[in-house]
Amino acid sequence: MTLESITFGGLAVVLLASALAVVLTRNLFHSVLYLALSLVATAGLFLSLDAEFLAAIQLLLYAGGVVTIVVFAIVVTERLVGDRITQTSRQLLAGFGIAGALLVAILAVFRRAPLTVRRPPVSGDLTRAIGESLLTTHVLPFELLAVLFLAALVGALYLARPDD
Amino acid sequence: MTLQAYLTLAAMLFCIGFFGVMTRRNTIGILLGIELMLNAVNINLVAFARYHGDVSGMVFTVFTICITVAEVALGLALVILIYRIRRTAVADHLDLLKG
Secondary structure, X not given: OOHHHHHHHHHHHHHHHHHHHHHHOOEHHHHHHHHHHHHHHHHHHHHHOOXXXXXXXXXXXXXXXXXXXXXXHXXXXXXXXXXXXXXXXXXXXXXXXXXXXXXXXXXXXXXXXXXXXXXXXXXXXXXXXXXXXXXOOOHHHHHHHHHHHHHHHHHHHHHOOOOO | OOHHHHHXXXXXXXXXXXXXXXXXXXXXXXXXXXXXXXXXXXXXXHHHHHHHOOXXXXXXXXXXHHHHHHHHHHHHHHHHHHHHHHOOOEHHHOOOOOO
């Protein structure tokens, strides 16, 4: 057992356990907190893949931004409805069957075409490489992203405007 | 760790998220399931980018993360709006378009 495999195993256990908790917990608020845990575990996985910049983005945008927005939405809607939101699930067995069948199908594909690629050593600074690629090769999608954010901002403001 | 290990983990995470999307009745719960699925996709992208020594996959991950944040913000704005009008968050009750 190398340190790398121990780290990966620990992160995988935390990630899968918290993901299961997200979809199975009855209390919606607990569900969001478990989602935050699974997002942090994913950031750890990014670190194990030498992508420090993506781990930082993951923590800032996902674990910070998304979780805050969802918690805010829960608080607002609970106040509107007046009672606590508990969420029930339906057709658990059928859902489990379909999701399990999907997983078996994906794993069967993996078995048929095993990937033997080895991890190359890190060449230079990955964060620097991402930044250069973002502002040279991928500069058009990068600018389009700004337009998307503006549209999302205006759209969210329009949808959530107070009644007049 | 092999690339296979990362892909298997991501596949499991994707299926868990898919399970959540199918079984949850609350719209916010469904959104959380979608988050898990997108997260699994991000793990795949970063793993492939790292193992092939190509940084494009990581740039693409930056895009998917940003788009997901916009999607969640809009999705929750819709949920709040629906709450205000219909007083419900259960997806089965939202059948306005049903003839």
